[in-house]
Amino acid sequence: MNLHKGHFHLNKWFLDFIGNSGEAMIFYAAELTWRNFKVPYTSYLYYDSTEGISRKSRTRNIQMPEKRNNIIRWSDSKFEVEGTWKEITKPLQARLFESEEGFLDWNCFQPASEVHLIKNDIMLEGKGYVEQLILTFPPWNIPMNELRWGRFGSAENQLVWIELRGDYDQQWLWWNGIRINNCTIDNHCIIIPEENSTLKLDQGIVLESEKKISTVVKSLLDYIPGFNKVIPTNFLMAQEFKWLSRCQLITDGKRIATGMAIHEMVNFKSHNS
Numbered sequence: 001m002n003l004h005k006g007h008f009h010l011n012k013w014f015l016d017f018i019g020n021s022g023e024a025m026i027f028y029a030a031e032l033t034w035r036n037f038k039v040p041y042t043s044y045l046y047y048d049s050t051e052g053i054s055r056k057s058r059t060r061n062i063q064m065p066e067k068r069n070n071i072i073r074w075s076d077s078k079f080e081v082e083g084t085w086k087e088i089t090k091p092l093q094a095r096l097f098e099s100e101e102g103f104l105d106w107n108c109f110q111p112a113s114e115v116h117l118i119k120n121d122i123m124l125e126g127k128g129y130v131e132q133l134i135l136t137f138p139p140w141n142i143p144m145n146e147l148r149w150g151r152f153g154s155a156e157n158q159l160v161w162i163e164l165r166g167d168y169d170q171q172w173l174w175w176n177g178i179r180i181n182n183c184t185i186d187n188h189c190i191i192i193p194e195e196n197s198t199l200k201l202d203q204g205i206v207l208e209s210e211k212k213i214s215t216v217v218k219s220l221l222d223y224i225p226g227f228n229k230v231i232p233t234n235f236l237m238a239q240e241f242k243w244l245s246r247c248q249l250i251t252d253g254k255r256i257a258t259g260m261a262i263h264e265m266v267n268f269k270s271h272n273s
Contacts, residue, residue: 008102009033010135013065015074015085017115018153018260019126023048024244025117026207026262027074027081029064032220039223041216044079046119047207047244059219065130072109072130083117085110085128089158090177096162096170102137111151111174112158127153129160129262140235143167148185150263152199152247157257159199159249161185187241187265197251201261205244208264212240239270 012030019025026045031038040062047053056079065074075082092108108131115128129151144166152159161173163185173183175192184191190199214236217228228236242264249257 007035008136008138010133010139011064012133012135013074013130014133015065015072015083015128015130016151016262017083017117017124017126017128018244018262019117019124021048021124023124023126024205024207024260024262025081025119026242027076027079029062029074031062031064034224034227037224039220041219042076042079043216044076044081045207047205053207057216057219059223067109072113080120081117083115083128085113085115085130088112088114092160092174092177094162094172096164096172097142099137099141101141102135104136104139104142105134106162107132107134108160111160111177112153127260129153138231140232145267145269147266147268148187148264150190150201150261152190152201152249152259152261152263154247154249154257154259157249157259159190159261161190161263187243187263195251197249199261200248200250201243201245201263202247203243203245206241207244207262208240208242210240211237213238234268237270238266238268240264240266 010032015027017025024047028043030041041059042062043057045055063076065072070087072085087110089112094106096106097104110130113128115126117124144164146165148163150161159175164170173180180194188201245261247259247261248255
């Protein structure tokens, strides 16, 4: 089977927002093509210190983000949300994996954004982030045991990181748009020896702790009957953790910045542990 010819294609957008009052939101908008099936999906997560965490998702009437120059707009009438993300740092791009089957491209259009959101007719302002993944083969064929991803922002510093741990480890980290190698990426800290720096993540708010892939796949079965049966159990039952962290960026033993991060870890071997 040649998956380059449209047998599998995923276009997945991730947008987030951290408000000036401490609230946070995460949005996904995606389109999956599998053989002759095409499935849309969207989800929404909202956190604030008073209401806690609320989530919604669906597979109908999906709006994909619209990108024009340095502005990305996205709205969803059923979620009662509309927003504008304006670029304040230059985009990043990487091909995270490639094989004879296809590729995984990561397009980080906005490592940091100025965001204006309207939620339930209330205007919110803060900072955000936008990325798009393009995947042309089944993700369970990527030889990884764990995935870590995150983004940190302060007034003058932005970090974005990705790490795949598996048969061979791969790592990407950018600090203010500059790629830095040989870092240590963990759930509670990012160590950057080249800059004698550490980003400390307090993991203060657990935004998600679930077998998210399994949950999403269940919602797709009306569109793609039997889809769960073609996915290896380890991948289907992967455990995902996502955090909202207060952070300190330390260089040469001195704190140079504080800010917030959204970051995650996905364990693709949790089913065996």
